[in-house]
Amino acid sequence: MRVLGFMTGTSLDAVDMAVLETDGETIFAFGPAGERKLTEATRELMLAATKAAFDWPRGAPEPAVFADAARAGADEHFDAAEAFLAARDLSWGDFDLLGVHGQTVLHERPTDGRLGRTVQLIDAQRLADRTGVPVAFDFRSADVAAGGEGAPLAPIYHLARAKGSGLYAPLAVLNIGGVANVTFWSSDGAVAAFDTGPGNGMIDLLMQQRGAGRYDAGGRYASVGQAQEPVLRALLAHPYFQAPPPKSLDRYDFSLEPLAGLSLEDAAATLVAFTAEAVRLGFAAVGEVPREVVVAGGGRHNPEIMKALAARLPCAVRTAEDHGWRGDAVEAEAFAYLAARTARGLPISFPKTTGVPQPMAGGRIVQPRSGDRHV
Template sequence: MRTFRAIGLMSGTSMDGIDIAMLETDGEMISRFGPSALHLYREDEVALLRRALDEARALTDRDARPGAVGEAERMVTALHAGAVRVFLDANGIDSERIDVIGFHGQTVLHRPDERLTVQIGDGQGLADETGIRVVYDLRAADVAAGGQGAPLVPVYHRALAATLACPRPIAVLNIGGVANVTFIDGVPDPYACDTGPGNALIDDFMRERRGEARDENGGAAARGRVDAGAVARVLGHSFFALKPPKSLDRNAFREWVADRAALADKSVEDGAATLAAITAATVATIVPHLPEPPKSWIVCGGGASNATLMRMLGERLAPARVETANEAGWNADAIEAQAFAYMAVRSLRGLPITFPTTTGAPEPMTGGVVAEPRAARRKRMRI
């Protein structure tokens, strides 16, 4: 089977920017890791995404793009196209050498129980702007079939884990705006689900209190005091008793945590410490729902750079070994973008990207819509 050169693009629920990574793969094995980069959003761009997120709550039609949602989609598409051009130029890569782009878009609404998920971003527009084939809208088919549509990355976690020699079972924990885990123990299909809030609550809290995008390295949390009672009250949410598969919208816990944790009454340091403890505690609630307790936890996503959160995870998940993806030899900042490059290739080959054990789909499912550039840029490859 031939190897494809793919670029993956990921704009996550933390809304800090666009992660870009190149990967060479046949959709099963990883042949080579290419360069990666981050294109940061400006404050005004983040503000528009946040308005789109708020307005999207009223959506009932996944194709509707009213007001700020449509404006944000146009911006997201243009920014992704620009980011691809800058990435190719910076690394001296000819676009003719790229077989496909995996385009996640920006999730503005995720209600799988209503069979509704919305990722803004015009895949056809991106293909036309870059002249490269694009695979996009990777969640929709799964949700339409009754799956949760998330998490999507576990199929790539499985490929990464094949390169590791650490004790098994392995849990790969991705802490973005929402946290999700992939359990890997040699079985053919990965086992995965969302665990609860990730960085979103901490990021929103720091933005509201200090105008800062995040708690850098967990510094504020390190100086604060955890409200153990608040953590216990948050854990009373019914989500944590549910067995996988299960997934969340970015804002699913915003009001619940604000009320149960009494954030308005806390200092910045105590609020950050309590929110970090909530994330760590909610991750630990998934352990009884896994086939067996993992012996190794590998943490990726933005949460891996929060030293206070990493310490709390180590305490909550003991005696298992907890390390960052970088410590395991991976590129923590690039994993999600790499995953969408990988899934784009699987989609082209008709290989499944979601499974009954990851999203609750009725069967292993491929996904994604393929957009060919309207102006043919080259002779198409054989798949």
């Protein structure tokens, strides 16, 4: 089937889109990929929903802003894809299915027998109605309800992508978004995955907190700073790093408070080191050194992060593009792939990737209602 996959990360930067032809097992062809930056209005609404989620007690009704943000998210996806398709002489009728992640505004991992919580906002029915195409969405909830972490979900796609590219184990695929997550393909054929720690998210928040822009473009500030080891050690003392995998994070699980006394440059350099050292600790937890790590996601555009990874990891560090992958599109491709698996009832999460008790199907599909297209 031909699937258009969408991803909006916790950086609240853009709607990423990618086309796959796949049955959820084999990748037959790659169609075009692209992105459109979020409008400021939608970004602000998602930030408001995120703030409301912080104060949302368990068992209480959803904050009212969730519905407004989900509707805006659906319209944002529709508008982004309309321009994307028009520029490539495609139409909605060319697709069998849409795979839409939605905007994460809350992710709490399970603790001490308490189930986690995860919220990805998207009005999937509205998007299906406007496009006339079925929409697969809500990929994480079933896993969380069964006691899993709900993340990461891309490992099954990482494995398919690696095999399709002729790569072989032991191998790691590292995605650096707001949070960094890694997929390990071990020499015995097993696949494990977990969030390693912060990706770009803390650096972005630091820049915004200090009035230096949305993010550290090109690693400009970090490149002239010095990582402060005492602060780095304090950050690494977080109990998350002692917890065994599989495990997952929210972008806001770590505080910027330990960096308060540092210059912007030193704080940025320390956070770059934090990202890389957290990955190194994750590698150590797995107990096998991969031949190489393939880096995808926005973090690979920060040369300071790439330098820190190369300095701290015990293996070769390569970008997705080194193997002909589209590093900015891997997650959008992954949700196209997961949508196809959802349509076929195939598992999308596994004991060693999310901690769920057994391999689980996930996601829901809504059908377009007749007469509602382009409302």
